[in-house]
Amino acid sequence: MSKSLLIKLGLLVLAFILIPALLMGFDKGYYYQIATIAAIFMLLAASLHLVTGVAGLLHLGHAALYGVGAYVAAILGANHGIGFTLGLPLAGLSAAAIAFLVALPTMRLMSIYFAVATLGIGQMLYLVFLNWVGLTNGPNGVMLFSGINLFGLEIDSDLGIYYVVAGVVAVSILVLNRLSHSYYGNALRSLREDDQCASAMGINVTVMKIQAFVISAFFAGIAGALWAYTTGYISPNDFHFSQSILILTMVVVGGLGSLPGVLIGALLLILLPEALRSVGDIRNIIVGVLMFSAILFLPKGLFGEVSALNFARRVLGQGWAAQKGEKGIGWK
Amino acid sequence: MTPILELDHLTRAFGGLKAVDDVTTQVNQGELFGLIGPNGAGKTTLFNLISGFTPPSSGEVRFKGEVITGLSAHKIAHKGMSRTFQNLRVFPNMTVFDNISVGALGMIGVGPMSSLFGGKARAKEISERSYEMLERVGLADHADDLAANLSYGKRKYLEIARALAMKPELLILDEPAAGMNDSETTELAQFITGLNKEGLTIMLVEHDMGLVMGICERLVVLASGRKIADDVPAVVRQDPGVLEAYLGGDEG
Ligand SMILES: Nc1ncnc2c1ncn2[C@@H]1O[C@H](COP(=O)(O)OP(=O)(O)OP(=O)(O)O)[C@@H](O)[C@H]1O
Ligand SMILES: [Mg+2]
Numbered sequence: 001m002s003k004s005l006l007i008k009l010g011l012l013v014l015a016f017i018l019i020p021a022l023l024m025g026f027d028k029g030y031y032y033q034i035a036t037i038a039a040i041f042m043l044l045a046a047s048l049h050l051v052t053g054v055a056g057l058l059h060l061g062h063a064a065l066y067g068v069g070a071y072v073a074a075i076l077g078a079n080h081g082i083g084f085t086l087g088l089p090l091a092g093l094s095a096a097a098i099a100f101l102v103a104l105p106t107m108r109l110m111s112i113y114f115a116v117a118t119l120g121i122g123q124m125l126y127l128v129f130l131n132w133v134g135l136t137n138g139p140n141g142v143m144l145f146s147g148i149n150l151f152g153l154e155i156d157s158d159l160g161i162y163y164v165v166a167g168v169v170a171v172s173i174l175v176l177n178r179l180s181h182s183y184y185g186n187a188l189r190s191l192r193e194d195d196q197c198a199s200a201m202g203i204n205v206t207v208m209k210i211q212a213f214v215i216s217a218f219f220a221g222i223a224g225a226l227w228a229y230t231t232g233y234i235s236p237n238d239f240h241f242s243q244s245i246l247i248l249t250m251v252v253v254g255g256l257g258s259l260p261g262v263l264i265g266a267l268l269l270i271l272l273p274e275a276l277r278s279v280g281d282i283r284n285i286i287v288g289v290l291m292f293s294a295i296l297f298l299p300k301g302l303f304g305e306v307s308a309l310n311f312a313r314r315v316l317g318q319g320w321a322a323q324k325g326e327k328g329i330g331w332k
Numbered sequence: 333m334t335p336i337l338e339l340d341h342l343t344r345a346f347g348g349l350k351a352v353d354d355v356t357t358q359v360n361q362g363e364l365f366g367l368i369g370p371n372g373a374g375k376t377t378l379f380n381l382i383s384g385f386t387p388p389s390s391g392e393v394r395f396k397g398e399v400i401t402g403l404s405a406h407k408i409a410h411k412g413m414s415r416t417f418q419n420l421r422v423f424p425n426m427t428v429f430d431n432i433s434v435g436a437l438g439m440i441g442v443g444p445m446s447s448l449f450g451g452k453a454r455a456k457e458i459s460e461r462s463y464e465m466l467e468r469v470g471l472a473d474h475a476d477d478l479a480a481n482l483s484y485g486k487r488k489y490l491e492i493a494r495a496l497a498m499k500p501e502l503l504i505l506d507e508p509a510a511g512m513n514d515s516e517t518t519e520l521a522q523f524i525t526g527l528n529k530e531g532l533t534i535m536l537v538e539h540d541m542g543l544v545m546g547i548c549e550r551l552v553v554l555a556s557g558r559k560i561a562d563d564v565p566a567v568v569r570q571d572p573g574v575l576e577a578y579l580g581g582d583e584g
Binding site: 196 | 383385405406414423424425426435437438439443444448
């Protein structure tokens with residue numbers, strides 16, 4: 001109890017005192033940018049962790065929900081004069097609302113088909129970002145000049161922006177931590193382990209899966225809004241399928257089911273490519289090889305509860321087992 | 333004697349095969365009820381029909397006088413029925429304590445809001461109940477071990493403890509002694525009788541007659557989905573049809 005409190009305090013000191021001090025020491029816009037991006041991706045990974053790592057749903061469209069948040073924040077800011085304080089929660093709520101609509105018909109699918117459905121929905125949203133020019137400005141993206149205005153206070157210094165992002169991310173991660181490491185988290189874990197068995201314990205499996213999916217989307221939307229407010233420009237490619245895979249990789253490398261692991265995974269996958277910038281384009285290959293060996297030699301990721309290979313095998317295997325079922329292939 | 337569970341002409345067909353064929357019987361309040369039958373007799377299927385895992389092709393299940401046919405498994409669990417599985421389904425990548433907590437929290441209920449804001453009373457209830465069950469089956473020393481790392485016998489007890497954490501009125505055990513040696517089986521028999529003495533109604537499936545004959549008050553025998561006997565053990569033991577099903581017609 002007190003140990004985990006100590007760790008939390010340490011992390012807060014790190015995020016709000018040490019890193020800002022370092023950033024000020026270097027005082028280069030580029031470092032501030034990296035720090036902000038790393039924080040945003042930590043939130044993305046932490047939110048996917050709830051669905052995939054804890055509840056065990058293979059979700060391949062997370063970046064699209066992140067995109068929904070970003071577009072809502074950017075469009076509200078650019079076209080309707082709605083700023084950060086209202087735009088941020090609205091972005092989260094919009095992503096959650098879309099996730100809810102998506103979840104209703106798909107949550108009763110067997111896991112592998114659920115994964116395919118999220119892939120399809122991610123792709124569909126991406127095409128909306130790309131082609132609904134009237135709303136999203138299509139491939140040209142949306143510019144957002146308003147920046148961050150906190151209750152009348154204009155935040156325009158690099159350090160100020162870092163503090164806002166770090167603050168929002170820290171609060172969100174504390175919430176996600178509470179959800180995933182509590183009895184509620186245990187209920188979600190039981191779905192990952194054996195959802196049919198969980199239902200025999202009186203757990204409403206479908207409702208709980210929808211909850212996890214929607215909560216996770218809310219925080220992805222928040223991350224999207226942070227991205228829009230800090231970069232000032234968003235375009236469809238920021239929310240491409242490859243980003244979903246990047247976030248999923250953070251979760252797998254960090255370890256399915258472990259929030260601290262997932263945060264470290266996110267840091268690694270953002271910082272490593274930057275640190276290797278000097279070696280040129282070969283860095284992408286190096287990162288790829290590292291990921292591949294992580295799966296081979298650390299099957300549970302850095303701190304995971306479940307082996308990623310076993311997880312994949314089970315997700316795929318259930319698709320086959322379903323053939324014996326009642327409602328035809330893919331349904332339970 | 334008030335019935336807690338009534339099965340009324342229950343049938344379940346898989347394609348042409350009637351795994352459970354027109355079974356009518358009842359389990360009385362406080363009874364230790366046994367269900368036996370050779371391989372493939374339909375015992376597990378019958379349990380699945382009762383607990384809402386499989387819908388029946390026809391017939392009705394009543395629990396505490398209320399029709400529960402067609403209800404989903406989690407709703408039936410909330411009515412006060414809990415079960416274990418023949419093929420042992422603990423949550424392998426969770427600790428022993430967390431496994432049991434799922435049984436408790438399923439009944440007590442947790443939600444995202446209660447886990448964020450307050451919910452302390454519920455959390456306390458869940459942890460107290462989980463520890464109580466942990467002690468009960470003698471797994472307190474293993475609370476923080478992963479379920480996957482327990483021995484087979486301990487995992488069997490873990491599964492029972494998880495079911496007990498639901499505080500059920502009817503406990504359904506599907507071959508709890510499978511894979512156990514004689515002394516372990518005797519110990520389990522004592523444990524089950526102990527639960528029953530405290531007033532818990534238990535429905536027990538066993539493949540071979542040993543355990544059930546010793547401890548059950550009443551037995552139903554299934555063969556090829558049909559009920560061929562329904563009586564006290566002493567009578568069932570003498571039943572020529574039962575003997576034939578076990579000795580001659582082990583058709584699987
Ligand atoms: N989902 C299913 N689809 C098709 N057939 C099934 C299914 N479940 C069970 N059966 C068949 O129904 C029959 C009864 O099976 P069941 O598992 O209920 O028997 P059992 O009495 O529990 O046997 P055992 O002692 O081996 O556990 C078997 O012939 C089995 O193959
Ligand atoms: Mg069986």
